[in-house]
Every structure is written in C-alpha cells, then in structure tokens.
Amino acid sequence: xxxxxxxxxxxxxxxxxxxxxxxxxxxxxxxxxxxxxxxxxxxxxxxxxxxxxxxxxxxxxxxxxxxxxxxxxxxxxxxxxxxxxxxxxxxxxxxxxxxxxxxxxxxxxxxxxxxxxxxxx
DNA sequence: CTGCTGACTGGTA
DNA sequence: GTACCAGCCAGCA
Numbered sequence: 001x002x003x004x005x006x007x008x009x010x011x012x013x014x015x016x017x018x019x020x021x022x023x024x025x026x027x028x029x030x031x032x033x034x035x036x037x038x039x040x041x042x043x044x045x046x047x048x049x050x051x052x053x054x055x056x057x058x059x060x061x062x063x064x065x066x067x068x069x070x071x072x073x074x075x076x077x078x079x080x081x082x083x084x085x086x087x088x089x090x091x092x093x094x095x096x097x098x099x100x101x102x103x104x105x106x107x108x109x110x111x112x113x114x115x116x117x118x119x120x121x
Numbered sequence: 122c123t124g125c126t127g128a129c130t131g132g133t134a
Numbered sequence: 135g136t137a138c139c140a141g142c143c144a145g146c147a
C-alpha cells in the first residue's frame with residue numbers, strides 16, 4: 001500500500017465518482033440515483049447524478065442499471081423501452097414501471113429496503 | 122460570477 | 135392509487 005500519489009490533487013469530479021459507482025454495479029442488480037449519489041459521496045445529489053447519467057455515453061457504464069427510487073424505471077434519453085429490454089436481458093423483470101423484487105436486486109443490499117422494522121415481505 | 126436546468130426524492134393533497 | 139410542490143446538487147450558458 002502506501003501510495004505516494006498525494007502530490008496530485010486529482011480533481012476527481014462528482015461525475016467521475018458517479019461513473020465509477022455505476023461501473024461497480026454487478027449485472028442482475030440495480031441501484032437508484034440516490035444510491036449512486038451516496039456511493040459518490042453525496043446522497044443528496046440524486047438529481048445531479050441523473051444529469052450526469054445523461055452524458056453516460058462512455059462504454060462500460062451500465063447506465064441502464066441505474067433506476068429511480070421506489071424501483072421506478074427512471075429515464076433513458078427518452079428510450080425507456082430500451083432500458084427495459086436491457087434490464088430484462090440481465091434477468092430483471094418489472095411490472096409496468098415498477099421493478100419486480102426491486103429491494104431484492106437493489107445493489108447496496110436490502111438494508112433499508114423495508115424500513116418498517118418487520119421485514120415480513 | 123449569477124442563474125437556470127434536469128434520466129431525482131419525499132411529502133402532501 | 136395518482137398529481138402537485140418544494141428541496142437539493144452538479145453541470146452548463
């Protein structure tokens with residue numbers, strides 16, 4: 001360990017962190033804009049994340065795995081149908097705009113998925 | 122530097 | 135259940 005790279009300030013922009021977080025999302029899982037924002041260090045920047053995703057033309061960034069809160073599909077440059085197809089190709093099905101088992105495939109763990117303290121499904 | 126926008130979120134009606 | 139409002143944040147004109 002001990003990396004002597006501190007000499008470079010490395011102006012890591014929020015966008016870099018967000019893209020990196022999305023890249024960490026394994027196939028078959030999904031994360032919400034808020035989750036990605038939190039992974040980037042700003043859990044309140046879900047809106048900003050969405051804007052960044054808009055420019056996620058970079059390959060290797062499964063932007064289609066990023067969905068809105070509540071398991072909503074979210075957006076996809078106006079081609080949400082394509083997003084749906086991509087998710088389905090990963091084994092993720094959905095009911096209308098709601099992802100099925102969203103809290104079960106949500107990257108980050110179903111920690112606060114229920115938030116009800118009972119967790120009785 | 123100031124202001125507006127937008128692949129969002131949560132709460133209230 | 136759906137519809138509307140206000141709050142927050144980074145990027146861009």
